[in-house]
Amino acid sequence: MNIECTRFRVKQGKKEKVNEWLGFLNEHMEDVLVTLEGEKMYVETIFREVLNGEEYLYWYSVQGTGGNEVDESEHWIDKQHLAYWNECIDDTYKPVDLQTEVVMILDKVRDSMK
Helix, strand or coil, rough: EEEEEEEEEEECCCCCHEEEEEHHHHHHHHHHHHHHHHEEEEEEEEEEEECCCCCEEEEEEEEECCCHHHCCCCCCCHHHHHHHHHHHHHCCCEEEECCCCCCCHHHHHHHHHH
């Protein structure tokens, strides 16, 4: 199992496009959830923060091993998600992986993730 929380910086001037992107994901959640199964993505959460005038998105995920990569997906929702990603995420900023210190998952939940 892979548990991550990673910070990505949003490109300047893309606040409204990020609003659109996150709204798109929320509005199409049924299709989003279909794609997560193939990725063995058990939990994926996006957080948003403005820090010192810069906007960041954080991805928190709990993923099993051997799942499909989102960039290899042919599903329309993943293609749109990646289009938003390419438009909004600043690729000049090195993503920051936060350090995992404690993982609290009930055994019965962990067992269902195998």
